[in-house]
Amino acid sequence: MIEWIRFILTALLMIAGLVIFGISTLGVFRFKYAVNRMHAAAMGDTLGVGLCLVGLAVSAPDFFVAAKILMVVIFFWLSAPVSSHLLCRLEIETNERLHKYMTVHEKTLAQEREEKEEEA
Amino acid sequence: MFFVYFALWVVLNGKWTTEIAAFGLAFAAIAYFFSCRFMGFSLKTDARLMIRAWQAVRYGVMLLKEILNANLAVMRMVLDLDFEPKPQLVKFNSGLKKERHRVVLANSITLTPGTITCLLEGDEFLVHALDESLVEGLDDGVMITRLKEMEAGK
């Protein structure tokens, strides 16, 4: 009985993870520009891989393997932001026509809010 | 830190026997001595970290919730096929004093889908957001208030 519960839990989490991977792959094809695509890929990087690996850890052969799988998740979540930050920085610094692809705000957010308040 | 090393050793070994535990204690002690000697850890900072560990756990739970919310938002954007995102590149000052907290904030911003930190110089963050609605909670959202609380309450 308990094995079936484990199986169903694993199946649910893995299917959710696979659906999120699918949506992020769709996003990678749908969006027009590299940095927008990066947001879609970040979705698969965080929640997709997290759900898949937690689901697999539920039905791992023994306790230490499950702990190791969770360690993979933690390592991945620590390293993924660094790599996507560097990629984004590469894109921002090498692209000479940034204004074509996004709205660039020159002022900080706090300053913009103050100006809006003054206008109102 | 000693316990972290020990747990890492045991988990990577994948078995629990007396031999492994004894070797683990020895190697964890060596690694702890090394990190005290060369990386600026000490018993005093460790004690402070232990006291603040529950704060870190609370921050982690909050971060998980944020990641879930942002994932749902970005998923809705991807699945809505008529929707065309309006990407924004915004700047803001965090007001955090310590380098460590700034790095944690930058990593959390990048980890939530929909926002990526591009540059972090001094106190100025340059953040790319997928849409206007995602810019809202950047410089006065939950994460930054929690970090400020952590900074004030030490």
Add this chain to the structure above:
Amino acid sequence: MIDKAYELLMAASLGVMVIYAMLCLVRCIRGPRISDRVLAVNMIGTLTIAMVVVFVVLLGEGSLVDIALVYAAISFLAVILLSKVYLGIYKERKHEEALLAAKAQAEGGEEK
């Protein structure tokens, strides 16, 4: 019964992941910019880690998790290295262009 169900689930998820990886490969080949390609490679790495962990449960082989851990480390390192190298190349090219422009200007000044 349960073994059969596990095999079916794992085989199905492996197939789906392979399809996603192939789609990412298409993006990697088509990507107009360098960052698109690096991004697609990163996604393939993520999918590969998930696949390796699927094999852990499918074969009941605990030692494969270490491979997943090392793979995560290596794909992280690869992305960082690629983006750093391309940033360096871009800056070098900019520098050379600036030098050439300065030289051309100097020559133009002499002719006048």
